[in-house]
Amino acid sequence: MPQQLAISTRGLTKQFERQIAVNDVDLQVQAGEVYGLIGPNGAGKTTLIRMLATAEEPTVGEIYINGEPLVRDRDNPNLKRQLGYLPDDFPLYDDLTVWDYLDYFARLYRLTEPKRSRRLKEVLELVQLTHKRQSLIATLSRGMKQRLSLARTIIHEPVLLLLDEPVSGLDPIARVQFREIIKVLQEAGMTILISSHVLSDLEELCTSVGIMELGFLVESASLENLYQRLSRQQIVVATMGNLGALKAELNNCPQVEGIEVLADAQSLCVHFSGDVQESAALLRSLITAGIPLTDFHRTQESLESIFLKMGHQQTS
Known part of the structure; x- marks a missing residue:
């Protein structure tokens, strides 16, 4: 597999009983890209992202992350360390402080001191929540909670970020703040795959887009190429x-x-x-x-x- 591909799939298919949620998808995402996945509800975006994040087993097909195959029925610990996955429904623990919540996940990723505290400070600064480090999560706004979720997702310094509908339900100011953080992460060299219904957000963020319909990837191209052909x-x-x-x-x-x-x-x-x-x-x-x-x-x-x-x- 070419090393410059952060994500490559071949014939990726997921079937739930009689329904095929993802159908024979060949997806290629170059390293360093922000790749936007768009499509209506039920198109298969979440299932595709879950398979890439190792949260869902493919029915058939192959997945390569940075050239390394994702082996079925294996734990794939090396691959998982490279991934940061933000699902659209991950729970936050309201009775923890912001710092304790991030510290908990940093420990799960086996970050040790002094690196752990240094990393917590870095991500809090990046997501603009340093002033809230001792606040209970229950007191945060929805936009702050989403930025905290992103901080948790990148605490272990992944190279590939998988974000499922991260801006849904956020007000315009919170969406802008979230977008700015994504841009910083891309500038730092991270590859980001992001699904969204808010197409104007993707337009500003993405270098390439994939369009899903009824489980098929019907279009996958750089934004520039898409505009040249269809705009x-x-x-x-x-x-x-x-x-x-x-x-x-x-x-x-x-x-x-x-x-x-x-x-x-x-x-x-x-x-x-x-x-x-x-x-x-x-x-x-x-x-x-x-x-x-x-x-x-x-x-x-x-x-x-x-x-x-x-x-x-x-x-x-």
């Missing part, structure tokens, strides 16, 4: 004047493939097939036509929009 170029245009006159002028341009009125009713989203020079020519033509523009900028279709479009293509 339509868009131009947002706004005017102080009449929208009808703006639309009429836009429709004269052969590269304009569609026009949508945006929520503020003064802006249009233009689906545009041209390049940078052609968009500059369009801007010139609008100004020459005397359209009072207040905005004109190129943008890219969002990951959410690409995902919805792909889902529609597969069901239609």
Whole structure:
């Protein structure tokens, strides 16, 4: 197996009685990537992550972590030391303090003093909970609890992090804080696989994404490649004047493939097939036509929009 792959699976399948939850998945994640796994509930994301985390045995198929095979019916202690797994429902012990909780898990991973205390201080600083070290877990906000769960997941310095829906249920500020920590971990050289329904979070974090549908990995590509293939170029245009006159002028341009009125009713989203020079020519033509523009900028279709479009293509 190539050593640069942090995760590689071949024909990975999991069947529960008559239901196939994960179906013949060949997944490859390069070392140092943040790989986003997206798909609706029931698509098989959690089962796939559980198999990678050694929490679930595959029915058939092979898993390699950093080139090392995960052997079925074995304890795989060396592999487990390399993994950090954050499930979406791991319990926290409300009657422990933050420090005692992390200390408990550090001992389970056989961290000894003085390294143990040093590591606890490091992870508390990383997840911004140093000021809460003596607080009972019961008193923490949901965002703080999730950051504490992440601290527990990385206490033993794993090289591969498996995060199952880590931002679900968090408010926007807590999501931003969590995202920033993930970026720091990636910069430190960790490989991270993260599943989420919040596609805007993955868009900002990920280098690659995999899309799961009904147990199949239907798409797996770098974000850049996905945008190149599936994202339509868009131009947002706004005017102080009449929208009808703006639309009429836009429709004269052969590269304009569609026009949508945006929520503020003064802006249009233009689906545009041209390049940078052609968009500059369009801007010139609008100004020459005397359209009072207040905005004109190129943008890219969002990951959410690409995902919805792909889902529609597969069901239609």
